[in-house]
Amino acid sequence: MRRTLIYQILPLFVAVVCSTVIFKTTGIDKVIVDTNKVSVPQTEIGIFDNYRYGVQREADVIYALKNNTLIVFGSSELTSRDTSGFHSNVFLPKNFNIPTMSLGHAGNQCLSILTQLSALSKYAKGRKMVFIISPGWFNTDYGHGTSVNSFLEFNSPRFLKNIIDNDKLDIKYKNHISEYVSRNFDQIKNPDFFIRELNSMAGFKISSPVDYPAFKFLDLIHVKTETNLYEELNITENRDFEIKKADINWNEIEQGIICKLPLTSNNPAGVANNYYRKFKKKEKKPEQTIESFDNIQELKDFKMLVSLCHDLNIDAAFVIQPLNPHIYKDLTVYKPLISEIKRTITDKSMLCLDMFEYTVKDYTKGHLIDAMHMGDLAWLKVNRFIYDNLYSNEQKN
Numbered sequence: 001m002r003r004t005l006i007y008q009i010l011p012l013f014v015a016v017v018c019s020t021v022i023f024k025t026t027g028i029d030k031v032i033v034d035t036n037k038v039s040v041p042q043t044e045i046g047i048f049d050n051y052r053y054g055v056q057r058e059a060d061v062i063y064a065l066k067n068n069t070l071i072v073f074g075s076s077e078l079t080s081r082d083t084s085g086f087h088s089n090v091f092l093p094k095n096f097n098i099p100t101m102s103l104g105h106a107g108n109q110c111l112s113i114l115t116q117l118s119a120l121s122k123y124a125k126g127r128k129m130v131f132i133i134s135p136g137w138f139n140t141d142y143g144h145g146t147s148v149n150s151f152l153e154f155n156s157p158r159f160l161k162n163i164i165d166n167d168k169l170d171i172k173y174k175n176h177i178s179e180y181v182s183r184n185f186d187q188i189k190n191p192d193f194f195i196r197e198l199n200s201m202a203g204f205k206i207s208s209p210v211d212y213p214a215f216k217f218l219d220l221i222h223v224k225t226e227t228n229l230y231e232e233l234n235i236t237e238n239r240d241f242e243i244k245k246a247d248i249n250w251n252e253i254e255q256g257i258i259c260k261l262p263l264t265s266n267n268p269a270g271v272a273n274n275y276y277r278k279f280k281k282k283e284k285k286p287e288q289t290i291e292s293f294d295n296i297q298e299l300k301d302f303k304m305l306v307s308l309c310h311d312l313n314i315d316a317a318f319v320i321q322p323l324n325p326h327i328y329k330d331l332t333v334y335k336p337l338i339s340e341i342k343r344t345i346t347d348k349s350m351l352c353l354d355m356f357e358y359t360v361k362d363y364t365k366g367h368l369i370d371a372m373h374m375g376d377l378a379w380l381k382v383n384r385f386i387y388d389n390l391y392s393n394e395q396k397n
Helices: 002-024 055-066 090-096 111-120 146-153 156-166 172-182 193-204 211-220 250-264 275-278 296-310 331-347 376-394
Strands: 046-048 070-071 100-103 128-133 315-320 351-352
Touching: 055 070, 055 156, 055 315, 070 090, 070 146, 090 100, 090 376, 100 128, 111 156, 111 172, 111 296, 128 250, 128 296, 128 376, 156 172, 156 296, 172 193, 172 296, 250 376, 296 315, 315 331, 315 376, 331 351, 351 376
Parallel strands: 046 100, 070 100, 070 128, 128 315, 315 351
Antiparallel strands: none
């Protein structure tokens, strides 16, 4: 029996563990940072639709955070048409000298943002951030949460490694992210080492008997290190900016936008005429449905995001953007959901601008350029909300 154990079973177990280590380390090379190819910063103000430039873009975001740039997280509204310069990443730097970076495009929902913040938590503490929340994320069609494609697009192996290694990040956030990975693991093609490790962490589940010893062996040989990946880039804090006193007449600008609306639209919805005619031809307006709160994964992700902002002492402001009641049928179904979103924000003593309008009677023409994307009038209100609540007390005469 002893000979069988020593010469057959033990070698087999060692071989399986070693094979698993080799298999599961696939993708570790993706976290390697070549500092000679990274220039910090490349840019820090504007719209960053995603991290398509890899570690360079990640380094730019870290530089922005370390140097007190305002980060505006959101989805498709950030990349929608802005011909007049009212998007925050244009308006705030131009008028107040407030460095502003918008980060996201379609699909960048709460879990994706939560994961990015978790990865960048060391740099995000105490910073100013705005989160533009689309109620459409929470309806029956999208309420299941961030898609796998979006999660992988916005969260690199380096980000995932930072989350796994960060002992100062509350375990509840690691568990929430790892449970997402576990639920969606079968949809991830060729998962790398960090995806596999997150999957193994979910509820202390393991996908095979050798996973646990394999990961512990990797820990032992320091494949995983407590040293932050970005420290070797020497990203510095070297900018001191002053918010300038701008002679802004908000009401006058608002009236100017309203006066221009008839030039681009003469319909009740205040959107492009051809767009409005397209929806008018439909026999029925698109109907929105909301599940019970317990079944809305996006709401659970949102509550985790708000909690993380609170734990990181982020000076956060949330904007609930509207949907167009001229386009959609009966938006009053959103009332309990909007109330719950606002309660979640205010319970953590954070700021909220609620722009949701439930009926045609209540709708402000010009708030939207289509069914869901904000127009100049709404962006102006967002900018005023940001300035009044996050920066007015810091303005220099």
